[in-house]
């Protein structure tokens with residue numbers, strides 16, 4: 001199974017999905033850059049999430065808060081006081097370990113040397129705002145996007161007047177100075193989150209929580225994730241954060257084992273109360289019908305874009321025998337595939353043929369992400385497109401010049417259909433709009 005991860009990491013670099021960060025300088029440990037296909041896949045995941053959680057609902061609003069927030073935010077949220085891991089250093093090789101990962105708390109897992117006593121290590125990146133570096137200018141890079149939505153609760157009420165229940169959705173970068181990053185992009189120090197804060201009446205929170213767990217499950221399945229590779233694990237009472245009433249982890253069967261993609265929590269009224277106390281502002285909601293003022297409860301589905309992307313890549317990676325060879329392909333859902341169509345001329349030394357193919361590619365580009373490629377023989381071009389998950393390959397051949405038809409090849413079935421050049425756009429539009437099931 002480790003083999004599968006190696007194949008995926010290698011495909012990502014070779015084909016332009018994900019590169020090691022700062023590669024020419026030998027890399028910055030555990031940082032990753034998304035390349036041409038990676039950025040498309042990432043944008044498609046974010047778009048699918050936004051569509052399902054904002055556009056296709058009547059009770060959700062979008063937001064984009066700043067990464068740097070008033071330092072009091074992190075006092076109110078509890079991050080200054082509680083957001084730490086216990087770490088221990090090896091006295092021999094000086095490597096640092098997260099105590100929770102250690103089998104033996106006294107012995108270095110790498111060199112066998114003696115470990116120091118466990119010490120607290122805050123995971124927030126600290127920096128200074130402006131030219132003066134003293135205690136009064138300390139700011140933190142946000143470790144989660146959630147707080148930007150809590151502190152804007154009154155602005156949302158005053159500007160949009162939503163009625164309970166309603167939610168806010170946000171996608172953005174977060175930073176955590178993780179002690180033990182690893183497993184490719186699974187745990188990094190800079191990552192992107194997709195978070196929802198859904199406000200409801202306290203007595204409805206359990207029902208709303210269950211609804212969100214179901215909705216989030218449906219989202220992964222709708223995007224083609226294999227149902228047997230995803231599980232929803234409810235936390236035991238002793239696993240819950242002190243303010244949370246319930247929490248379910250969405251876990252994916254990665255090659256190294258089941259690991260968290262997303263957490264869905266009932267955070268009660270903890271956050272709004274904390275910010276009310278620290279800011280001195282009244283953050284209660286006023287119910288005009290019942291004439292009562294109260295703190296709503298919050299249900300929070302909080303997921304990571306990078307982990308989600310990695311899970312979809314692992315899930316989509318397929319190898320299958322074709323004649324004497326093995327074909328590697330990414331069976332990504334049509335909404336996630338970075339490239340929808342590739343137009344490939346069968347012969348590149350026939351100018352009319354190249355011209356027809358380029359014209360068709362240009363025409364298709366206006367409707368969906370399309371590429372043109374004539375840099376190899378057709379077999380190789382197909383393999384290239386399969387490996388990055390391109391949905392349809394359209395071949396223009398000599399016959400096309402006469403009958404004005406092209407061959408459209410489906411990525412998964414490899415079936416080929418002859419279609420009139422002037423019908424290709426409609427044909428693909430229909431296919432791309434088709435909903436599964």
Ligand code: ATP
Pocket residue numbers: 144176178185186187188189190191192193260261262263302303304305306307308
């Ligand atoms: P973990 O237990 O894996 O550290 P967490 O429970 O601390 O994660 P949350 O605080 O619930 O994570 O953050 C919500 C989501 O943000 C996670 O489910 C994950 O998808 C993503 N995330 C959190 N930390 C990281 C990280 N270091 N790298 C990549 N994604 C992350």
